[in-house]
Amino acid sequence: MLLTALACVACAALIAYFAPSLMTVGRWQLLHPRTALAAWFGAFFLGMALCVAALMLSVGGAVSASVSTPVLDAILLTLGGWVSLALFGALAFFVVSSAAPVVASERMSSATLASVATSREEFAGYTLVRFDSSDEIAYAVPGRRPAIFLSSAMERALTPPQLLAVVAHEYAHLRQHHGFAVLVAKINAACLPGLNQGRSLNRATTLLVELAADDAAARQVGAVFLANALVTLARNSGDQSMQLRADRLAGKQWPRRRGIGRHDTERKLLAR
Amino acid sequence: MASIRIRARGELEAEVMRLLWAESQPVGASELAQKFPEPQPAYTTLMTALSRLERKGRVVRSGDSPRKIRFSPSRSDEEYASETMMTALGGAGDRRAALLAFAGNLNDEDLDLLRANFGKGPE
Numbered sequence: 001m002l003l004t005a006l007a008c009v010a011c012a013a014l015i016a017y018f019a020p021s022l023m024t025v026g027r028w029q030l031l032h033p034r035t036a037l038a039a040w041f042g043a044f045f046l047g048m049a050l051c052v053a054a055l056m057l058s059v060g061g062a063v064s065a066s067v068s069t070p071v072l073d074a075i076l077l078t079l080g081g082w083v084s085l086a087l088f089g090a091l092a093f094f095v096v097s098s099a100a101p102v103v104a105s106e107r108m109s110s111a112t113l114a115s116v117a118t119s120r121e122e123f124a125g126y127t128l129v130r131f132d133s134s135d136e137i138a139y140a141v142p143g144r145r146p147a148i149f150l151s152s153a154m155e156r157a158l159t160p161p162q163l164l165a166v167v168a169h170e171y172a173h174l175r176q177h178h179g180f181a182v183l184v185a186k187i188n189a190a191c192l193p194g195l196n197q198g199r200s201l202n203r204a205t206t207l208l209v210e211l212a213a214d215d216a217a218a219r220q221v222g223a224v225f226l227a228n229a230l231v232t233l234a235r236n237s238g239d240q241s242m243q244l245r246a247d248r249l250a251g252k253q254w255p256r257r258r259g260i261g262r263h264d265t266e267r268k269l270l271a272r
Numbered sequence: 273m274a275s276i277r278i279r280a281r282g283e284l285e286a287e288v289m290r291l292l293w294a295e296s297q298p299v300g301a302s303e304l305a306q307k308f309p310e311p312q313p314a315y316t317t318l319m320t321a322l323s324r325l326e327r328k329g330r331v332v333r334s335g336d337s338p339r340k341i342r343f344s345p346s347r348s349d350e351e352y353a354s355e356t357m358m359t360a361l362g363g364a365g366d367r368r369a370a371l372l373a374f375a376g377n378l379n380d381e382d383l384d385l386l387r388a389n390f391g392k393g394p395e
Contacts, residue, residue, distance in 0.1 A: 027389045137373070138373070138374040139373040142372070166374055169374060170374065174372075179372060182372070206378065206379075206382070207382045209372070213372075239376065241377075242375055247386075247390045247391055
């Protein structure tokens with residue numbers, strides 16, 4: 001039983017060691033960000049499942065040791081069980097202490113941002129909150145009551161279809177649970193300080209959630225509107241990342257769009 | 273026995289700011305107290321709140337004699353809201369987990385990766 005547990009830990013270590021290299025071969029992850037995100041988190045949760053299996057096997061082995069078990073085996077099984085529990089306790093403590101500031105920050109920012117809204121409009125799956133600002137800002141706040149925040153400057157800078165594409169990008173973050181993915185990657189990085197494994201997942205997640213949300217918005221509203229919105233905002237702000245995201249959209253093949261304005265949400269936003 | 277309503281911490285200051293923003297002219301403490309819904313705060317309580325807001329830079333005091341002291345907000349509610357928003361957004365990197373912003377999340381390594389694969393650069 002102890003050997004099986006050790007084998008599980010070895011497999012988890014192999015996944016953690018090789019996954020970052022395998023995932024970043026070529027540019028497939030940039031062309032298919034959602035698949036890449038699923039692969040990264042599939043590897044992460046597989047590694048976690050193997051660690052949990054190793055814990056259960058080692059504790060089970062320690063509990064099942066009886067009088068008839070040879071002395072050396074009994075000592076090893078008991079020791080393995082206690083070591084596993086100690087490691088699990090240390091990990092649990094680290095996860096909780098790493099998660100606490102992130103969760104507290106989420107509550108604080110949601111409360112602060114909700115208090116400065118100039119208007120709120122309910123749509124299916126989220127609340128659209130507008131606020132006054134001379135900066136072009138849009139972002140999604142996940143949670144029990146998900147919201148998309150849009151600044152007045154952002155609304156002024158873009159045409160209605162471009163604005164719709166920005167909202168679709170933010171809505172994709174909410175629908176695809178990107179907030180949870182970013183949170184898990186951040187806590188994982190905090191638990192593995194200085195290790196490439198933690199940093200790789202965190203970095204990949206930050207990039208891939210943006211590209212996956214771009215793809216979802218391009219399919220929903222039309223790549224041309226999102227690309228034009230990105231180019232306009234890149235020009236106004238000097239943020240080169242948006243120009244590069246637009247270049248990426250322009251280089252991909254997109255299915256023919258059936259025309260925007262069919263959904264209630266789209267009609268309401270386009271009517272502005 | 274009449275019930276006493278206890279305001280939550282910071283609630284009085286928030287109400288003072290709301291009432292001051294609704295006024296087009298500077299107002300005195302007594303006049304401001306009249307504008308409160310029941311129960312109206314005591315004059316001294318209101319003066320304490322106004323002095324605290326003045327120290328925070330949110331209220332400006334004017335008038336040359338104690339009887340003529342008037343108060344007005346230092347910034348409009350829109351300006352204040354915008355400033356609060358920017359403070360909330362400009363805080364710690366941890367906030368990225370909570371706020372999924374449309375721009376500003378990618379670092380230099382991400383940009384290099386995108387540039388190497390798709391970059392045409394600005395025209």
